[in-house]
Structures are given as C-alpha cells and as structure tokens.
Amino acid sequence: MEKLIVKQAYTGETLAELEMHDNTRVQQMLSMAQTLHKAGRLPEAQRIEVLQKLANLVEIEHEDFSRLIANEGGKPIRDARVEVTRAISGIRIAIIELGNIKGEEIPMDYTPAGVGHKAHTILESIGVVVAVSAFNHPLNLAIHQVIPAIASGCPVIIKPAGLTPLCTLRLAALIQEAGLPVGWVQVALLNNENAEKLVTDPRVAFFSFIGSAKVGWSLKSKLAPGTRCALEHGGVAPLIFDEYANEEDFVSGVVKASMYHSGQVCVSVQRIYVAEKRMQDLAQKIATVAAGQVVGDAINEDCDLGPLISAKETDRIELWVNEAITSGAQLITGGKRINAVSYEPTVLLNPPKDAKVSTQEVFGPVVCIYGYKTLDEAIEQANSLDVSFQAAVFSDNVQRAMEVAAKLEASAVIINDYTTFRVDWMPFAGRKHSGYGIGGIGYTMRDMLEHKMIVVKK
Template sequence: MTMITVKQAYTGAVLAELKMHDSAQVEQMLSNAQKRHQAGRLSETQRIEILQKLADLVESEHEDFSRLIANEGGKPIRDARVEVTRAISGIRIAIRELDNITGEEIPMDYTPAGAGHKAHTILEPIGVVVAVSAFNHPLNLAIHQVIPAIATGCPVIIKPASLTPLCTLRLAELIQQAGLPVGWVQVALLSNENAEKLVTDSRVAFFSFIGSAKVGWHLKSKLAYGTRCALEHGGVAPLIFDEYADEEGFVNGVVKASMYHSGQVCVSVQRVYVPEKRAQDLAEKIATIAAKQVVGDAINENTDLGPLISPQATDRIEAWVNEAIASGAQLMTGGKRINAVSYAPTVLLNPAKDAKVSTQEVFAPVVCIYGYKTLEEAVEWANSLDVSFQSSVFSDNAETAMTIAKKLQASAVMINDYTTFRVDWMPFAGRKHSGYGIGGIGYSMRDMLEHKMIVTKR
C-alpha cells in the first residue's frame, strides 16, 4: 500500500506516515456519500448544534492546531494562531449565514397566464461535494470547503494537499466528536490518478478546488455533465502607489503583504507600481525592512518567514530571480537561497515586463517594484496579464483612487489597503485565468444549494 510521509516543513523530520487510499476506497467513499445524500439531511437545528460544538472543540485545541499548521505547512507560529482564530470564526459565520439563506415567494399575477397560481422556492442540498484543497492554509481552507457543506446538509469528501493533510484529518475527527454522523465528512488521501477519478465521477454534484490554474482548469474540463464547480487559483497581484502621506506605514505594509507566509498566498502583493521618480527610493526603503525579516523554522516564536513548501519550490524561485537579474532587474536585497527550503526575502527593481517574476505567480518572498510615468501606464501594466484576482491602490486623493479602482481588472480592489485583505464572509474570487465562481463562506453555501420552485393552482 502506498504511503504518504508528512514532514516537518523546515527540518524534514517525519511527522506522520499515512496510508493512501486506493481506487476501491474512492468508490466506497462516493457510495457512502451518495447514500447519505439520498437518506436526507439533518435538520437545521441539528446542523447548527453540531457546528456550535465544533467551533468550541477547535477553540479548545487552538494552540495544538497552531503548532500543527507551523510544523506541517511552515507558516510562522504567530500567523498560524491567526489562521486558527479565523477558522473558528468561519464555523460561526456559517451558522449566521443560515439565517440569510432562504427561499422566496414568486409573484404569479403579473400577467393573466399566472393568475390563480401561487409559487415559492425552497432550497435543497445539491448533493455530494468533492473538495480538493491546497497546502498554504491547511486548516482555514478546509473550513471554507467543508463547513459550507455541513451547514447546507451536503455530504463532502475532501482531498487535502498531500504535504499538509494533518489539520484536515484532525478537523474531521472533531467534526465527528461534535455529532455529525460517520460518512458525512470523509478525508481522501489520494494519488493524482485516484483524485481525478474522485473528482470526475458522475455522483459528484459540486466540485470545490483551491490550487494551481493548470490543475484546476484541467479537472474542470473533465467534470461529469451537470457537476457545478468553483475554482480558486492564484494571481500576480498588482498595487499602484500614487501619493500617500503615511509612507512608513505603506512600506512596512508592503513587506508584510508580500512576504506573509513567505509569499505563499494567492493574493500576495507581487507587482508594486510607483512613480518613476520615486521608484529607487521606495525600493530601497522596502528592501531595508525586508532585509530585517527573520527567516527560520516556523515553530520558533521569533520567525517572521518560514520555509517554502518544498525544495522544488526553492529551486524554482532561485531560477526565476536569477533570470530576472540576468535580464536587467536591480537586486535591492535578498536574491539568494538560505537552505534547501528557505529563500531570503527579495526585492527587485524594474524587472523586465516579460520576466517570470513579472508575469507568473511567484509564491515566494519576492516583491517587484516598477517605476511608471503616468497612472494610465500603471493601470495598463496592472491589467496586462491573463490572471486577475485582488488588487489595490494607495492614494490620498479619493477621486484618483476611485478612478483607478474602477479601471483595474480585478474581483476586488482595496483602496489604501493591500491585496491580501480579506474577511471570510466577503466574496472572494478570481477573474480571467485566476478562477471560476465565488468563494467566501456564505457564497459557497449558496453554491451548495439548489432552488426548487413549488407552484400551486388555487
């Protein structure tokens, strides 16, 4: 039987050896989930009670989850604690959203054809949900994919990232402790081949994916007829700086928003456009702060930047930065590998517009600064890629900021805040190649429900 070895992200020490599920077990999971759906969902009261208990259980293991996130995923322990707090909040958001999701009465007497009829809609669970998750937020992403299914009464099978499955496995255990019957939530540890078998099965009603665009679009193209889906991929997030009084706050914020979790976030600030006459100065100031970041084992309290998720990721970013420098980028700080899984926080000034660091998602502690001549030029560059997620603009001129916000091609534009801003009840989605559908707890819950209209002739 094939095994998954889960390692401590920085040291490589073995955290767990897990048996991978085979194709027969995939079939059994799908059968179990389908039977659960056909048997009918638990009452709303039961689901709310389960979610309330689950929130309390996760809260009781707050520090344990935080350490698990730091160890298996490499997120610094201080940030891992924030992730657990968000996860607990996400469970409670789902409970609150149940009050906002209702059917409606449909007027029937607009024309003589509808006269004498009364109609209303009810919402029913869509069916079996399959979720494929990513490594970078191993608890909170599972919350965003699993909890909406529990709240709406859909059985769910989740495949966590093979490098970071432990948070999801523990969450599933706590869900059962909270009272959800066995079979409603199943965790699948799968090879790519068996993951595709799971995702593309005709019994899957809804597919939730968080990960690379290449994999997400491939799986979408193979879904069974009728399967609905939501895909969340990454971006190459742009930030346009105009004039902003709190320059020190801005500089510190750029470092945090680009280097948080070593840049392994789908909305990390990657491209910063500043007036040409200010580019060198601001790049130097950003580099000064970036160079002070402590890189090390995520479990250490003083670590600012943990490891990248794998040596292969470090190899990739080393090659990309070297390419950018060779093609003319000015290295302001960093630009070097620290060890097998760590890369120094790096600031590049004016890399080529066609360099990989300018056109593809870095997913590493690298931020690029570009000088622009006009705001129109900055907007054109910001919109020039086939990926589009969140973006931001910094300006003390409210009219200028709003004008730029309207021109940016993004699903969300932050004014005087960073592309990383998110609360878990807001819509969260990519445009262009960056995704399909809308995430966010309540929005995912709506995706997992189907409208049924009931018409009565009086």
C-alpha cells in the same frame, strides 16, 4: 498499500506516516456519500448544534492546531495562530449565514397566464461535494470547503494537499466528536490518479478546488456532465502607489503583504507600481524592512518567514529571480537561497515586463517594483496579464483612488490597504484564469444549494 509521509516543513523530520486510499476506497466513499444524500439532509437545528460544538472544540485545541500548521505547512507560528482564529470565526459565520439563506415568493400574476397560481422557492442540498484543497492554509481552506457543506446539508469528501493533511484529519475527527454522523465528512488521502477518479465521478454534484490554475482548469474540463464547480487559483497581485503621506506604515505593511507565509498566498502583493521619481527611494525603504525579516523554522516564536513548501519550489524561485536579474532587473535586497527550503526576502526593481517574476505567480518571498510615468500606464500594466484576482491602490486622493479602482481589472480592489485583505464572509474570487465562481463562507453555501420552485394552482 501506498504510504504518505508527512514531514516537518523546515527540518524534514517525519511527523506522520499515513496509509493512502486506493480506488476501491474512493468508490466506497462516494457510495456512502451518495446514500446519505438520498436519505435526506440532517435537520438544520442538528447542523447548527454540530457547528457550535465544533467551534468550541477547535478553540480548545487552538495552540495545538497552530503548532500543527507551523510544523506541517511552514507558516510562522504567530501567523498560524491567526489562521486558527479565523477558522473558528469561519465556523460561526456559517451558522449566521444559515439565517440569511431562504427561498422567496415568486409573483405570478404579471400576465393573465399566471393568474390563479401561487409560487415560492425552497432550497435543497445540491448533493455530494468533493473538495480538493491546497497546502498554504491547511486548516482555514478546509474550513472554507467543508463547513459550508455541513451547513448546507451536503455530504463532503475532501482531499487535502499531500504535504499538509494533518490539520484536515484532525478537523474531521473533531467534526465527528461534535456529533456529525459518520460519512457526512470523509477525508481522502489520494495520489493524482485516484484523485482524478474521485473528482470526475458522475455522483459528484459540486466540485470545490483551491490550487494551481493548470490543475484546476484541467479537472474542470473532465467533470461529469451536470457537476457544478468553483475554482480558486492564484494571481500576480498588483498594487498602485499614488501620493500617500503615511509612507512609513505603507512600507512596513507592504513587506508583510508580500512576504507573509514566504509569499505563498494567492493574493500576495507581487507587483508594485510607483511613480518613476519615487521608485528607487521607495524600493530601498521596502528592501530595508524586508532584509530585517527573520527567516527560519516556522515553529520558532521569532520567525517572520518560514520555509517554502518544498525544495523544488525553492529551486524554481531561485531560477526565476536569477533570470530576472540576468535580464536587467536591479536586485535591491535578497536574491539568494539560504538552504534547501528557504529563500531570502527579495526586492527587485524594474524586472522586464516579460520576465517570469512579472508575468507568473512567484508564490515566494519576492516582490517587484516598477516605475510609471502616468497612472494610466500603471493601470495598463496592472491589467496586462491573463490572471486577475485582488488589486490595491494607495492614495490620499479618494476621488483619484476610486477612478483607478474602476479601471483595474480585479474581483476586488482594496483602497489604502493591501491585496491580502480579506474577511471570511466577503466574496472572494478570481477573474480570467484566476478562478471560476465565488468563494467566501456564505457564497459557497449558496453554491451548494439548489433552488426548487413550487407552483400551486388555486
């Protein structure tokens, strides 16, 4: 039996040794899930009771989950606690959203053909849900994929990231403890071959994917006919800095927004556009704060930046930064590897427009600052890539900020806050290569339901 070794993100110490599932087990999971769906979804009152109990159970284990996130995923313990709080809130949001999801009456007498008929819609569970999750928010991403399925009455099979499966396994155990019958939530520990067999099986009604664009789009192309899906990939998030008086707060905040979880967030600020006359000064201020960040083991209370998820990713970031500097970028701070899995907080000024750090998601503690002559030039550069997720603009001129927001190609534009802003009930989605469909607890619940119209002839 193939083994999955889960290691502490910074020290490499073994946290768990797990048995992976083979294709036989995949088929068993799918059969069980399909059987449960065909038998009919659980009553809404039962689902609500499970979710209420689950929220309380996760809250009891708040610190245990926080330490698990820090150890297996490398997210600083202070930020890990925020993730757990969000996860608990996400469970409760699903309960609220159940009250907002309902069918509707369809008017039928607009034309003579419809006279004498009445119609309304009802919502039914779509069927078996398969979710493939990412490493960077090991609890909250599972919440966003599993909890909507429970709330909507769909059996769900989730494959967590191989590097960070422990939060998902513990969450699944608590879901069962909260009273959800066996089989409605299953956790699959799979290699890539068996994961693809799971995802592409014709019994899958809905596929939820959070991860790299390359993998997500490839899997989408292989889905069985009729399988619906939602893909959430990354971006190269742009922020346009106009005239903004509270510069000190902006600088400290933008370091957090670009370096949070060592930049391993799909909407991390990566490209900052500043008027040419201000770019050097602002870059230096950002660099000063960035250089003061404490890098180390995420479990330590004083840690600001934990490790990268693997040595391979650290290798890649090191290569990209070195290429940018060789090609003309000015290194303001950082630019060096600390150890196998850690990299210094790095600020680059005016890297070439075609450099990897300018065109691809770094997913590391690297932020790039570019000068612009006009706002239209900044907007053009912000829109120049084939990825598009959240964007931001800072300006004391509200009208100008709204004009910039209207021109930015993004699924959300945040004014006077950062691209990382999110609450879990808002729509969250990528455009272009950055994704497909809309995330957010309530929006995902709606994706997992199908409309059925009932027409009655009077």
